[in-house]
Amino acid sequence: MNTLFVAWQAPEPTRAWFPIGRLDADPHDYVFRYTRGVLKARQQAGFEALVSFPDLQRRYEAVELFPLFKNRVLDPNRKDFAEYLHWLDLDPGQADPIEILGITGGERQTDSLEVFPQLKKVHDGTVTARFFLHGLRHVSEAAQLRAKRLQPGEALQVAIEVNNPATGHAIQLQTADGHLIGWAPRYLIDDLRIPLLERPSAHACVRRINEAGAPFSRRVLVELTCGVPAAFEPMTSNDYAVLAP
Template sequence: MSTLFVAWQAPDPTRAWFPIGRLDASTDRREYMFRYTHGALHAEAAAGFKPLIAFPDFSRKYQADDLFPLFKNRILEPNRKDFAEYLRWLDLDPAHADPIEILGLTGGERQTDSLEVFPKVRKLADGTIRCRFFLHGLRHVSEAARTRAENLTEGEPLQVAIEVNNPATTYAVQLQTTDCHLIGWAPRYLVDDLRAALLEHSTVSATVHRINRMGAPFARRVLVDLCGGVPAAFEPMTSDEYRVVAE
């Protein structure tokens, strides 16, 4: 199974994010299942979250033999003339474009709602975690840092650091060049797990996987690979807010 989580952002004033749902897809992409997580119940209590129209019951298990429209509508249509370029930005092969992989990389963001999709991070047999994501926040760094980001090269190493006074989220995961330019941040869904790993003195490293320049928006400029060892007893994304309501 491949697994994506769905996060919901509360309205002002908190703008807090909650993981509210889990989408599982079979390996052959012929079976899909959506369930709410306990994060949805936390969001309901803390910020008034209501069930999504497509999935109106917190306690129900939703199953289908095709990708649910809520998710399918967050992927660029293959008949669009810019679809091939879209996949190149993601470093995906057009002949084997997987909607789950696309959603995991793009976040399935839309201007019309407050949802974001992200992949479940799994610990591998060798005790490491590995993930790929687009650098966040490039538009918010200094002009010098943006210039430095434009000159990144594929395979270039990046430094990973925990930020403890981020004005938006308190904790954040910074990505810096080796010459100390803060060029952006890892996605928010990685913060808690990476903070736990780094507090245990684990080694986490990142490299530039791909650079998209001409025509790419800021959110698709720098594709990053991150990997690192985690404590033996540590399993990512297993806290109560990620636990499904309907087992």
């Protein structure tokens, strides 16, 4: 079973993010359910049910990926699909839409939704996330120039930012020589903020660098691993609990 969560961003002035849904996929079917975070989004920011999923209490099932998500993945019939997978560091023979969405976030300019994979703790007490570096276009010119010299496998430093103007807390990625080159995705903040503050055991590295033709949002693919407390299970707070069985 592969799981993605869906986050919705509220409009101005708060621009707050809420986890509102969960998509589960196996080889035979797809299931979408709203999570309890949608109730908070509705109460605090006026969220209205997605057109594709109008009933907050219903379990939606399908044998094919729902159009809301399918439309966020590049059409496999496009000539540049192989290059697209190359940017994501995925094997063309094994990549599936859920894996693609988990890395790209499925962002579109036409709405305020983002998808992200469920974090899973493994036997050594760590969680690992792979994502594209966020905010590269917003760092200093010197940092952007330094980012152009990044190499696959290069180690990055991980730091907690406590006064980010957009999110309050944020997870920074820095080069070994001190350049802030960007941030981890928002969905990691709530689950990794406390482990990083209490016992900073995280490490990150550059998985892939995309240059020619790649937009800023697809330039630097990062893998971050963080140790978490023994009793901690990521993404199990009330906001992630599903409303329908």
